[in-house]
Amino acid sequence: MNDLQPVLRLEGIVKTFPGVRALDGVSFDLRPGEVHALMGENGAGKSTLMKVLGGVLAPNAGQIYVAEKPVSMTNPQAAKALGVVFIHQELSLAGELSVAENIFLGELPLKSFGRVDWKKLYADTDKILKTLNVSFNARTRVGDLSIANQQMVEIGRALTVDPRAVIFDEPTASLTDAEKVVLFEVIADLQTRGVGIIYISHRMEEIFKITDRISVLRDGQYRGTLNTAETDEDKVTQLMIGRSLDLSRNVSHHEMGDIALEVRGLSCGHLFEDVSFNVRKGEVLGFYGLVGAGRTEIAETIFGLRTPSAGQILLNGQEVQINSPIEAIRLGIALVPEDRKDQGLVLGMNCKDNMTLPQIGRLTKGPFVSDRAELAIFDKYRDKLDIRTPGWRQSVGNLSGGNQQKIVIGKWLSMHPEVLIVDEPTRGIDVGSKSEIHNLIRDLAAQGFAVIVISSEMPEVLHVSDRIVAMFAGRVMREFTSEDVTEDNLIQAISGLTGDKAA
Amino acid sequence: MAMHNSKDMIKQGGIWVFILAELVFFSIAGHYWSVSNQAFMDPGNMLLLLKQSAPIGIIALGMTIIMINGNIDLSVGAIFALSAVVLLDSLSWPFMVALGDWALPLAWGFALLTGVTLGAINGLIVWKTGIDAFIVTLASMLGFRGLVFMYNGEQPTSNLNWTLVDFAEAQVLGLHTASWFLIGTVVVLWFVTTRTNHGRNAYAIGNNREAAVNAGIRVGPHFMWNFMLIGFLAALSAVVFYSESGSVNPNDGMLYELWAITAVVLGGTKLAGGYGSIIGTLGGVIAIQLLRKGLGHIGADTQTVNLVIGLILIAVLFLDRQLTRKGKEELKI
Structure with a gap:
C-alpha cells in the first residue's frame, strides 16, 4: 500500500449553475485504505461534488485524477469502470428481482444467443456475498430483505468491479445500531483491501468512530481537512457553519400547566405494547429509541392513522376515540411527520x-x-x-x-393545536437550521403548547426535552427527567439493557 | 421565483402558440392547396370549430380535474352514449309524451342524472375498494357500453324533437348553443379548480396523497365528487349533441375517452396528477379540432389526420419534457 499516492484526487473543481457557483475550486484527495469523511451543511456542495465525481455532471473547470492519472468522467459507467463506485442514500434496487440479478444488473453474464448464464451468475454472486458475510443468498428476492440487507446488496453491486474508491452517502440513515455495526465491519474490510472510502454523513458519532480524516465544504468551497484523531465535534462544526453550536441541556424555566395528553396502556398489535405516558401544557416530552422501537407508530396511532388494539387516549382528562387524522386535527392534535x-x-x-x-x-x-x-x-x-x-x-x-x-x-x-407531535424534527436539515428548529420547539413549549418530540439523535433529545421516554422493541423502558438522565443510562435503556422499567 | 413563473407561463402558454402556428400554417397552406375557395380563418368557420369542439371538449374539461386528482376515467364515452339513449328514449315514454314540451327539461334531467349516477358508481368503487381508477373505469367502460347495447340491441335510438333542434341550433351573439355550454363549463371548472377548496384539495391529493391524508383531507369523497362531475359532463355533452342530431347509435362515443385524454395531455396536464389547468385543456381541445379542420381544408383524409395528431402528441410531450428538464438532472434513459 502506497500512502503517498492517493487513489483519487480532485483539483480545483468548479461547477456553476445559472446564478450559483455550486463548487468553487474544490480540491481534495483520498488515500488508499482510509475512510475520509466529507462534511458540510445541506447546500454546501457535497452532492454536486459527488455528481461530478460520478460522471453525472461535468465540471466547468478542474481535474480529476484516479491513481494520479488524469481522467474525465463522462458518465456513471465510466466512473465505475475506473473503480469509483457509489452507495447511494436512496437504494435503487429492483425489488422483484433476485439478489444476483440486482448485483449484476445491466451486466448479467451471458452465454451464446444472449442467454443468461445463471450458473455463473449465482456463483459470482455467492463469491461477493461471502466477502460481505451476509445471511441471505443469491436467489433471495430483494424485496424480501430488510433495508440493511438491501444496502448490502447495493454494496455487493459495487464489488462487481475491483473498486479503488467507494463513496457512501448517508449509509446509516435508516439502519439500526446493530445493523450499523455490520456495515462498519464491511467498511473496515474494504479498508484492509486498500480501498479508499469517502463517507458522507451528518452524524458526528459515526464520523468520529470510523473515519481517519474529515474534509469540510462550506458554500461550495473547500474549508480544510482535519485528522479525526486530533480534532473534536466543536472544531468540525465551527468549520462547517463558521460558528459553534449550542447543544447544552435545556430545562424549562416557565410554569407547566395541566396534563394535556395522557396515554394509558396503549397497544397496537406487535408494533408497540402497553405504552403509558403523559405530557403537560408547556412541556416538551422526548421520545428516544432505535429505529423500529415503535415511536413513530405511537405518534401515528395518536394521530388516527392506526387503530390501537388496546388502551386509552385522554385529552385534557377526557377519554377520546380517534379514528382518522381529521378527528385528531379537530381535537387539537397535530403531527409533523x-x-x-x-x-x-x-x-x-x-x-x-x-x-x-x-x-x-x-x-x-x-x-x-x-x-x-x-x-x-x-x-x-x-x-x-x-x-x-x-x-x-x-x-x-x-x-x-x-x-x-x-x-x-x-x-x-x-x-x-393543543398537542404538537414532531417526528424527527431535524432529519436532513443542516446544522445551522437545526438549532433554529430546536429553539422554535422550546419557544412553543414556553407558549403553552404540549410538544412531543421523537428523535433518533441523542444530543437533540437531550437538548430539547424536559422529560424523555426511552423505548425499546415496542415498550417503554424508562422515563427520565432532565435531572436523572445521562447519556449512559439513556443508551442502556434504549438497548434493552436496563432492568428498572418505568412504573 | 421569477424563473419558476416564466417557465410555467411558457408551459401553459405553449398550447396557444401552437394554435397560432396552426392558424398561420393552414391559412398559408390553404391558399395553395385548399379544396374550397373559402379562406380558412373565416369567422363563420372558426365559430363552427368551437361548436364542433364542444362534445369532446366538455368531457375533456371534466377529465382535467379527474387527472389533476390523480385518477383517470375511461368510461366517459360509454356514459355519453347511455345518457344519449336515455335522453332520446325517455321522450317516447307515454307519460312524457303526455307532458308535451314540458317533457324536454325532464328528459334532460333524466339524462344528466344517468351521467351523475354512473359517475357515482365509478367514484364509489374507486373510493371504497381502493382499486386503481384505470382498472375500475376500464371495467365500467365495458359494462356501461353493454347496457347501451342491452337497451336497444344494434338498433339506433331515434327521436327528433324540433323544439330541441331549434334550441340546439340557436345562436346567441353568433355562438351556437353547444359553444355556450363549452364556454360555461370552462368558466365553472376554472373557478372550481383555481378558487375552491375542492379544487385545491384535488391538486394536493394528486400531487402527494399521503401528505393530503396527513393534513386531514378526506381523499375518497373528493374522488367521488370528481367522478360524479365528469359523469355529469359526459351526459351534458351528450344532451347538447343529441338534442340536435336526434339519433344515437350504440357505438357512439367510442374512443371519446382517448380523445379527451389526448386534449388534456396536450393542454399540459400531467398524467401522474397534481398539475394541470382547465385553460390548457381548452387549448388542447381547440388545437385538435383545428388540426382536423385544417387538414381537411387542405384535402387530407381522416386517416392522415389521426396519424398527424399522433405524431404531434409525441412531439409536444417531448418538447414539454425538454422544457421541464432544463436545469434538472434527470435519469438518462
Missing part, C-alpha cells in the same frame, strides 16, 4: 397553499377560497417562524430543508 417530502408537504404546491392545506375549507368566502384570509395566515407564520422564502408563490420544493420544516410546523400552528 418523519418524512417531510413524502408525508408532510405537497411539493408541487407553493408555500402559502401548503401552509393553509388543512384548513382551506374554513378560509372560504361563498364557494371560493379567500386569498386574503390565506395570505394573512401565511404572512403571520412566515414572520413568526422566520421562514425565508422569496414569496408565497415559491414552490416548497425549492426551499431548504429547514424552511420546509417550518412550513409544516406553521401549517399546524395556524390551526392552534
Whole structure:
C-alpha cells in the first residue's frame, strides 16, 4: 500500500449553475485504505461534488485524477469502470428481482444467443456475498430483505468491479445500531483491501468512530481537512457553519400547566405494547429509541392513522376515540411527520397553499377560497417562524430543508393545536437550521403548547426535552427527567439493557 | 421565483402558440392547396370549430380535474352514449309524451342524472375498494357500453324533437348553443379548480396523497365528487349533441375517452396528477379540432389526420419534457 499516492484526487473543481457557483475550486484527495469523511451543511456542495465525481455532471473547470492519472468522467459507467463506485442514500434496487440479478444488473453474464448464464451468475454472486458475510443468498428476492440487507446488496453491486474508491452517502440513515455495526465491519474490510472510502454523513458519532480524516465544504468551497484523531465535534462544526453550536441541556424555566395528553396502556398489535405516558401544557416530552422501537407508530396511532388494539387516549382528562387524522386535527392534535417530502408537504404546491392545506375549507368566502384570509395566515407564520422564502408563490420544493420544516410546523400552528407531535424534527436539515428548529420547539413549549418530540439523535433529545421516554422493541423502558438522565443510562435503556422499567 | 413563473407561463402558454402556428400554417397552406375557395380563418368557420369542439371538449374539461386528482376515467364515452339513449328514449315514454314540451327539461334531467349516477358508481368503487381508477373505469367502460347495447340491441335510438333542434341550433351573439355550454363549463371548472377548496384539495391529493391524508383531507369523497362531475359532463355533452342530431347509435362515443385524454395531455396536464389547468385543456381541445379542420381544408383524409395528431402528441410531450428538464438532472434513459 502506497500512502503517498492517493487513489483519487480532485483539483480545483468548479461547477456553476445559472446564478450559483455550486463548487468553487474544490480540491481534495483520498488515500488508499482510509475512510475520509466529507462534511458540510445541506447546500454546501457535497452532492454536486459527488455528481461530478460520478460522471453525472461535468465540471466547468478542474481535474480529476484516479491513481494520479488524469481522467474525465463522462458518465456513471465510466466512473465505475475506473473503480469509483457509489452507495447511494436512496437504494435503487429492483425489488422483484433476485439478489444476483440486482448485483449484476445491466451486466448479467451471458452465454451464446444472449442467454443468461445463471450458473455463473449465482456463483459470482455467492463469491461477493461471502466477502460481505451476509445471511441471505443469491436467489433471495430483494424485496424480501430488510433495508440493511438491501444496502448490502447495493454494496455487493459495487464489488462487481475491483473498486479503488467507494463513496457512501448517508449509509446509516435508516439502519439500526446493530445493523450499523455490520456495515462498519464491511467498511473496515474494504479498508484492509486498500480501498479508499469517502463517507458522507451528518452524524458526528459515526464520523468520529470510523473515519481517519474529515474534509469540510462550506458554500461550495473547500474549508480544510482535519485528522479525526486530533480534532473534536466543536472544531468540525465551527468549520462547517463558521460558528459553534449550542447543544447544552435545556430545562424549562416557565410554569407547566395541566396534563394535556395522557396515554394509558396503549397497544397496537406487535408494533408497540402497553405504552403509558403523559405530557403537560408547556412541556416538551422526548421520545428516544432505535429505529423500529415503535415511536413513530405511537405518534401515528395518536394521530388516527392506526387503530390501537388496546388502551386509552385522554385529552385534557377526557377519554377520546380517534379514528382518522381529521378527528385528531379537530381535537387539537397535530403531527409533523418523519418524512417531510413524502408525508408532510405537497411539493408541487407553493408555500402559502401548503401552509393553509388543512384548513382551506374554513378560509372560504361563498364557494371560493379567500386569498386574503390565506395570505394573512401565511404572512403571520412566515414572520413568526422566520421562514425565508422569496414569496408565497415559491414552490416548497425549492426551499431548504429547514424552511420546509417550518412550513409544516406553521401549517399546524395556524390551526392552534393543543398537542404538537414532531417526528424527527431535524432529519436532513443542516446544522445551522437545526438549532433554529430546536429553539422554535422550546419557544412553543414556553407558549403553552404540549410538544412531543421523537428523535433518533441523542444530543437533540437531550437538548430539547424536559422529560424523555426511552423505548425499546415496542415498550417503554424508562422515563427520565432532565435531572436523572445521562447519556449512559439513556443508551442502556434504549438497548434493552436496563432492568428498572418505568412504573 | 421569477424563473419558476416564466417557465410555467411558457408551459401553459405553449398550447396557444401552437394554435397560432396552426392558424398561420393552414391559412398559408390553404391558399395553395385548399379544396374550397373559402379562406380558412373565416369567422363563420372558426365559430363552427368551437361548436364542433364542444362534445369532446366538455368531457375533456371534466377529465382535467379527474387527472389533476390523480385518477383517470375511461368510461366517459360509454356514459355519453347511455345518457344519449336515455335522453332520446325517455321522450317516447307515454307519460312524457303526455307532458308535451314540458317533457324536454325532464328528459334532460333524466339524462344528466344517468351521467351523475354512473359517475357515482365509478367514484364509489374507486373510493371504497381502493382499486386503481384505470382498472375500475376500464371495467365500467365495458359494462356501461353493454347496457347501451342491452337497451336497444344494434338498433339506433331515434327521436327528433324540433323544439330541441331549434334550441340546439340557436345562436346567441353568433355562438351556437353547444359553444355556450363549452364556454360555461370552462368558466365553472376554472373557478372550481383555481378558487375552491375542492379544487385545491384535488391538486394536493394528486400531487402527494399521503401528505393530503396527513393534513386531514378526506381523499375518497373528493374522488367521488370528481367522478360524479365528469359523469355529469359526459351526459351534458351528450344532451347538447343529441338534442340536435336526434339519433344515437350504440357505438357512439367510442374512443371519446382517448380523445379527451389526448386534449388534456396536450393542454399540459400531467398524467401522474397534481398539475394541470382547465385553460390548457381548452387549448388542447381547440388545437385538435383545428388540426382536423385544417387538414381537411387542405384535402387530407381522416386517416392522415389521426396519424398527424399522433405524431404531434409525441412531439409536444417531448418538447414539454425538454422544457421541464432544463436545469434538472434527470435519469438518462
